[in-house]
Amino acid sequence: MTGKGRELADMMERRKVDILCVQETRWKGSKARSIGAGFKLFYYGVDSMRNGVGVVLKEEFGRNVLEVKRVSDRVMSLKLEIEGVMLNVVSGYAPQVGCELEEKERFWGELDEVIESIPTGERVVIGADFNFNLGEGNTGDEEVMGKFGVKERNLEGQMVVDFAERMGMAVVNTYFQKREEHRVTYKSGGRSTQVDYILCRRGNLKEISDCKVVMGESVARQHRMVVCRMTLMV
DSSP: OTTTHHHHHHHHHHHTOSEEEEEOOOOOEEEEEEEETTEEEEEEESOTTSOOEEEEEEHHHHTTEEEEEEOOSSEEEEEEEETTEEEEEEEEEOOOTTSOHHHHHHHHHHHHHHHHTSOTTSEEEEEEEOOOOOOSOOTTOTTTBOSOOOSOOOHHHHHHHHHHHHHTEEEGGGGSOOOGGGTOOEEETTEEEOOEEEEEEGGGGGGEEEEEEEOSOOSSSSBOEEEEEEOOOO
16 A cells, blocks of 8 residues: 555546455554545554555545444454445455464454354445455355356365355355456466455345456556445345
8 A cells, every 4th residue: 555545546536436445555553544536544454564454435435434343454344324224344354375274263263253243234245355266166155156266266265165154145256257357356477366355245145236357457566456336225
């Protein structure tokens, strides 16, 4: 995020994005600040060299924030009230494949705790860099994901599927048939994969009409923004 606040706000305005989850912000502190163009960033980080998560809101939604939970530099959530509907937005940044098992278990424990604390009748949307690959196809996992992943699932990718199953959630990106370049969320050198995902409660999946990767933006060199269109049923 260093030096990129206005660039991020301009991208959101141009792409008509109202709410954006960001990860690996590398900003130390626990604050909310304007980043220009009518957007406000809520963020949390404990080290300016690693991790950090945040949620950027269009100014009109910023006034509707009821609660901010800054759990760790890998998990935070915001609760908004939009025309009487409670919407919880969770930003997550999972440990990379090579990290210690203890760190991975701590992340999943924190994410579980946040989701379990949200009343059943409220909407939940998770925007996360899971650093794991769920893979293509959904045999045996039809309740929590669609067929349209990328490549093969790795061991950590199974953790995402298990989380979705126990929390009654669905992995939104995988339900929409797109060309591979609109499914790949991370590209570096010769490596391209899908590690960034949007999740919602299974019962609210019908409120999402589209989900795809946005190409051609340079705010993040390797990660691409994943966007979904959600219409809240008031």
